[in-house]
Amino acid sequence: MINKDKRKYFTAGELAAIFNISKQSLLYYDKVNLLSPDFISENGYRNYSIQQFLDLEIIVNLRALDISIANIKKYLEDRSKEHFLQLLQEKTAECQAIIHNNQEICDTIERIKEDMHVKELN
Template sequence: MENEKNYFTAGELASLYGIPKQTLLYYDKNELLIPAFVNKNGYRYYSVSQYLVLEIILNMRKLNISVHDIKLYLENRSDENFGKILQDKIKECNELIDDTQKVKNSLELSLATLEKIPKIRLNQIELSFQQSKILLLSPPITKTTQIKDRVKTLAHHNQAAFSKKHFKEFTTGWIIDKDDFFAKKFNRSIQYFTPVSHSFSKKHCYTRPEGFYISIFFEGTYYQKASSIYLRLEDFIKRNHLIVVGDIYVFPIKNHWLTEDTKSYINQISFQVEYQNE
């Protein structure tokens, strides 16, 4: 029989690393760290060399290395194999840092947008020159598209616009055909859109051109206020001798994320215009 005094019981070994005995039992069942021997009373004993092996196991587990991969390494220990593990983990860390930075950037952008809300001038029509914007567009929505199918289109659009790992920093707006809007057919959305960065894949993107745009911020939902906003926009266009050359972009600024009261929503309507030829 082995001299038990020169070995650690499972409880003793576990206490040296501050881990529960169940962890050693788990490693035993997975043949990662099998006791040196088990006495007649069923107590498991571990050698001094196994104390050192457990050091490797626990530290590799801190790096989220699987039991299977740890077992492979223990069976094939070398400078080269350990170096490969370190290189792989450094790569994972860099990817995690990159993902975390993207989340941080999204949070900062969302906070900056939130802080601008109290400064928004409501119900004022503005004519200004705007730079081009890259927009991710959904597939077209037809006049016969049912509500459930519209939601499906929106959901698929959001999946494309926002990574599963990243915070949704932008809201999604919708586009109204200019001819429909100025024919008072306010409910005929033709597409959803989301602003995206220049690094976004351009496959389904549209660059909204630079130029002069009319814009107005207003409280309430688009559908609550569209008819009254329309009258003001039509009057502004006529008085300033403008021509509407682009579709209508409706973009939520304050929505269900910030309030349950739809009357407190804030939306923006914007569209491109040109001056009439004299």
Template structure:
């Protein structure tokens, strides 16, 4: 070990080295403690001194940390480093980086769709019926045979969500309910036929169905589930006044849930149903 005090002016103190590397002194103390990176000189006076050459080593450690390597793995690599090991490490990390890029890309799409849903609700006109042309959509469904009790419905929603997750599907669209149009909700009648989650593309797993393309009547309900039957009835009345025939299902989407609102009674729901021209349906 060198211990010449004059050497001190050719090296960096712990504080100087830490500042150059943009880390705290405690990081350098910890690295020394675990045997990962130690000062080149510990002088008789107690000074801990780092050399210029060690800047390159520390930079390498920082790069390896950016690759999500643990300190133990970094230590093992540095003790056995050579060009071949570096090449293998870089190839492995490139593959891992590509996986992360793909995951982040999916996350970005997920967040963008969530934002679109929130903006749609914020700009929606509550209680008014509109008619829109929608393309064909796909959804995953679970048949529902439970009661209208919120506890049973919530359990079914969770089971359905777990089913989706079992196939690696994390849709940005809300888990929602489907009601048959021959069972129009009223004050005492309100039953889901299916629990469903919209997906972006058709996939080859069980229980994937199509929401057909066509003209849909849409109404937004801001007031949760207890009074939503009023919006169903308003929607049906408007459709019948325009002499349309109802499709098979109402699609009830929970657009703003507990992440945006406090309590079921403040949720925003979107109800849509296909409208079929009676003349065309008779043909």
């Protein structure tokens, strides 16, 4: 292995603590080829560069928006403004569909309550 200055790297534990995620999340991101460590030291520690730190920041923030791993992976491969805006637009459309569906549920509940109230008066 090439001798690397470990002071320029973050261990999996350090990254997990900084981003308040589990080390298992980092292992999963490596497994699905989303974020792999720059190198694994002789003692088995997984070491991440500053660029990977920045990538993880993107990943964590997009996951907080419930954007899929697959879509995050695509974005990391093409970090254009247009691609980012497309991700946000797709998420906005998804949220609007959920709001619409929930509004229909609320409307149905209100109709049932009104029907029950009318039946009580008769």
